[in-house]
Each structure stands twice: as C-alpha cells, then as structure tokens.
Amino acid sequence: MMSAMDIGAEKASGGEGITYRYPAELGVWLFVFADMCIFAMYFAVFVWEKNLNPAMFTEGQASLSTQLGGLNTVVLLISSYFAAKAVHSARLFNIEVYKRFIKLTMFCGLIFLCVKFVEYSDKFSAGFDIATNAFYRNYFAFTGFHMLHVIFGLSFLAWLLFSVKTVEQLKEKTQAIEGAGLYWHMVDLLWVVLFSLLYLVP
Amino acid sequence: MTERKPLIIVAVVSMLMTTILYAGGMFYISGFLPPPSPGLSQLEVVGFYQQNHTAIIAGLTMAFVGTGFMLPLCVIGSVFMAEVEEGFPYFSVMQALSALATVIFTALPNFIWMTAAFRVDRSPELITMLHDLGWIMWATPSWGFAFQLICVAVVGLKDKRPKPFISRWMSYLALWVAVGVAPTPLVPFFIEAGPFAWNGLFTFWVAFFSPIFWIALLFVVIANDIRAGQQETVTGSI
Numbered sequence: 001m002m003s004a005m006d007i008g009a010e011k012a013s014g015g016e017g018i019t020y021r022y023p024a025e026l027g028v029w030l031f032v033f034a035d036m037c038i039f040a041m042y043f044a045v046f047v048w049e050k051n052l053n054p055a056m057f058t059e060g061q062a063s064l065s066t067q068l069g070g071l072n073t074v075v076l077l078i079s080s081y082f083a084a085k086a087v088h089s090a091r092l093f094n095i096e097v098y099k100r101f102i103k104l105t106m107f108c109g110l111i112f113l114c115v116k117f118v119e120y121s122d123k124f125s126a127g128f129d130i131a132t133n134a135f136y137r138n139y140f141a142f143t144g145f146h147m148l149h150v151i152f153g154l155s156f157l158a159w160l161l162f163s164v165k166t167v168e169q170l171k172e173k174t175q176a177i178e179g180a181g182l183y184w185h186m187v188d189l190l191w192v193v194l195f196s197l198l199y200l201v202p
Numbered sequence: 203m204t205e206r207k208p209l210i211i212v213a214v215v216s217m218l219m220t221t222i223l224y225a226g227g228m229f230y231i232s233g234f235l236p237p238p239s240p241g242l243s244q245l246e247v248v249g250f251y252q253q254n255h256t257a258i259i260a261g262l263t264m265a266f267v268g269t270g271f272m273l274p275l276c277v278i279g280s281v282f283m284a285e286v287e288e289g290f291p292y293f294s295v296m297q298a299l300s301a302l303a304t305v306i307f308t309a310l311p312n313f314i315w316m317t318a319a320f321r322v323d324r325s326p327e328l329i330t331m332l333h334d335l336g337w338i339m340w341a342t343p344s345w346g347f348a349f350q351l352i353c354v355a356v357v358g359l360k361d362k363r364p365k366p367f368i369s370r371w372m373s374y375l376a377l378w379v380a381v382g383v384a385p386t387p388l389v390p391f392f393i394e395a396g397p398f399a400w401n402g403l404f405t406f407w408v409a410f411f412s413p414i415f416w417i418a419l420l421f422v423v424i425a426n427d428i429r430a431g432q433q434e435t436v437t438g439s440i
Contacts (some may be wrong), residue, residue: 026370057389138397148384
C-alpha cells in the first residue's frame with residue numbers, strides 16, 4: 001500500500017521547476033476528502049433540520065446579513081487567487097513574488113476574520129446565540145468550525161512565510177506549499193457552499 | 203534504535219485490553235454508551251440508576267480499569283516519536299502528557315456516575331446533577347486527545363527516514379481526526395438532543411469513532427509493515 005503511494009509522490013524533476021504526477025501529497029488529498037465528508041454531514045444535517053422546521057429557518061435566514069456574507073465570499077475567492085499565484089511562483093522558485101502573494105493571501109484571511117467578528121457581534125448584540133434555536137445552533141457551529149479552519153490555514157501560511165528565507169528552503173517546501181494551497185482552496189470552497197446554504201437558498 | 207517488536211506487542215495487547223474492558227463495560231454491562239439523551243426527565247434518569255444499580259457499578263469499574271491501558275500504547279508511541287526528534291523531544295513528551303489528560307478525563311466521569319449509583323435513594327436532583335456532571339466531563343474535553351494527534355502528525359511529517367515511524371498519510375489522517383473531535387466543547391450548550399448534544403452526531407458519533415477508526419487503521423498498517431519486514435527479512439529498521 002505504501003509503496004504505491006511513495007511512487008505517486010515521487011518527484012520527476014526536469015528543467016526549471018518541479019512537476020509531480022499530482023500537486024501536493026496524497027495525504028493532503030486524503031485529509032481534504034475526509035474533512036469534506038464532515039462538512040457534507042453538516043450540510044445534510046442543515047437541510048434535514050430545515051425540512052423539519054422551515055418557518056424557523058426562513059426567519060433565521062432573513063436575519064443574516066447577505067452583504068457581510070457576500071463580502072466574505074468575495075474576500076475568500078480573491079485570497080484563493082492569491083494562494084494559487086503563490087503556489088505558482090513557488091514552483092518557479094521566485095521567492096520575492098511567492099512571499100508577496102502569501103502575505104496577500106494572509107491579509108485576505110485576516111479580513112475574513114474581521115468581517116466574521118463584526119457579523120458575530122451583530123448577532124450577539126441582537127440577542128441571538130448558539131443556544132437560541134436550531135437555525136442559530138447550526139449557523140454558529142458550522143461557520144465557527146469553518147472559521148477554525150481559516151485560523152489553522154492562516155497558521156500554516158504564517159509558518160510557510162516565516163520558515164522560507166532562501167531559495168533552497170523554498171525548493172524544499174514546494175510540496176508543503178502546494179498542500180497549504182490545496183487546503184486553502186478547500187476552505188474557500190466550503191465557505192461558498194456554506195454561504196449559499198445558510199444565506200441564499202430559500 | 204529501539205527494538206520495535208516487543209514494544210508493538212505490548213501496544214497491541216494494551217489496546218486490546220482497553221477495547222475489551224472499556225467497550226464491554228460501557229456499551230454492554232453498564233449501558234452508558236451510546237449516551238442517553240440529555241433531554242431525559244429527572245424521573246427517567248433516576249429510574250436508569252435504580253434499575254441497573256449493580257450493572258452500572260460493575261460496568262463503570264471495568265471501563266475505568268480499561269482506560270488505564272491506554273497509557274502503555276501512548277507512551278510507546280512517544281518512544282518511537284522521540285527517535286525522530288532532535289534534542290529534547292518536546293512533541294513526544296507533550297503527546298505522553300496529553301495522553302494522561304485523556305485517560306484522566308475518560309476515567310473521572312465513571313467515578314461521578316458511580317457516586318450517583320452509590321446511593322440511589324438520595325434526592326433525585328442530586329442524582330441528575332451527578333449524571334449531568336459526568337456526561338459533560340466525559341463528552342466535552344477532547345482537546346487533550348486532539349493535542350496527542352497533532353503531536354503525532356507533526357513528528358510523523360518531520361520524519362524523513364525511508365521507513366518513517368508512521369506513514370505520512372496516517373499523519374494527515376491524524377490531523378483530520380483532531381479536526382473531527384474539535385466540536386466537542388459545544389456539548390454544554392445543548393440541553394436537548396441534537397447534532398451537538400452529548401449524544402449528537404458530531405460530538406459523539408464522529409468524535410468518538412473517528413479516533414477509534416484511526417487507531418484501528420494504525421494497527422492494520424503496523425501489522426502490514428511487520429509482515430512485509432518478515433518477508434524481506436530486513437534487519438534494523440523493524
């Protein structure tokens with residue numbers, strides 16, 4: 001079992017840059033798949049409970065701010081673009097561009113957290129919290145869990161920013177950078193689904 | 203390099219002891235697992251303790267003995283991890299210390315429930331309180347275990363030897379299990395049954411069985427490694 005995976009992850013280097021049979025490590029893909037399974041369960045629970053009590057969920061949805069949620073969607077989509085650019089420049093061993101794009105990605109992630117903070121404060125001051133009802137339980141638990149993913153993602157990015165100082169270190173970490181990029185795209189994708197499910201779907 | 207095989211045998215035996223004693227005590231004898239709904243009425247809770255008095259005490263005693271057997275497994279994990287780390291083995295030590303926290307928080311609720319079953323004729327409010335205290339203590343603090351898994355994953359990913367102490371994909375899966383147990387701090391918010399209550403889909407079924415799945419997978423991988431090692435008659439690394 002292991003030998004097949006090792007071969008899969010083996011680098012086939014030639015010329016400038018590195019090419020793999022697939023980006024990042026197989027383990028990252030496994031993590032992404034397993035994590036998305038948990039989120040799929042979240043979505044299923046949400047839809048199931050919404051069918052049990054449509055009135056409560058419609059009312060709850062109306063109280064959410066589509067503007068703030070939409071802003072966060074745009075911010076994360078832009079950050080995904082920056083992450084893709086960072087991975088691309090890491091593959092070309094262009095350390096200056098790489099660092100700039102990692103910083104931009106992290107900046108967008110931090111904006112996401114700030115907007116999230118504003119959104120949560122709004123809800124708390126309006127008297128809604130996680131124990132209010134099933135809609136708010138799901139809203140706070142799912143978006144909170146997603147926010148935890150963003151925070152972890154930001155820590156990976158910070159590590160990849162501060163531990164890479166020379167081109168050699170960048171070469172060593174290319175695969176880890178691809179992994180972080182993949183993870184970041186997953187976080188983005190999950191937010192897009194969460195946003196449409198919680199804020200938009202009538 | 204530590205001789206691996208005797209340690210692995212001890213780990214397998216201790217894991218089997220934990221599984222038999224804990225699962226037997228909690229699922230079969232005392233009937234504590236799968237967890238009862240947090241929405242049970244006072245009458246139902248007291249009735250549960252009165253009807254199953256002896257079985258509850260017997261099952262919980264058996265289960266808490268079983269939790270102790272998690273320690274050899276975790277310490278042996280730290281032995282293999284320490285071989286990878288350079289200098290002071292921070293992550294190995296932290297893994298072992300977190301294992302102690304996991305064991306304590308898994309075993310302590312059993313004594314609280316035993317106290318509830320000890321004098322079943324006491325005031326129903328007190329029995330319900332001990333019942334709730336036990337469940338909140340059992341279901342909420344999973345982060346010691348998450349720390350264990352994160353330490354294993356960090357060291358596993360650092361391990362650049364041709365035969366790492368744990369496969370890289372197992373390290374990533376360990377990180378996933380750490381994510382899977384992460385929602386348990388939500389347990390005390392919900393007094394009614396739901397996906398985040400102490401018998402909920404995410405806080406019990408996913409958070410309890412994803413670690414078990416990972417540990418079972420670990421033993422399958424280790425068994426495969428040993429078998430492959432015997433076929434190759436490789437000396438040294440195994």
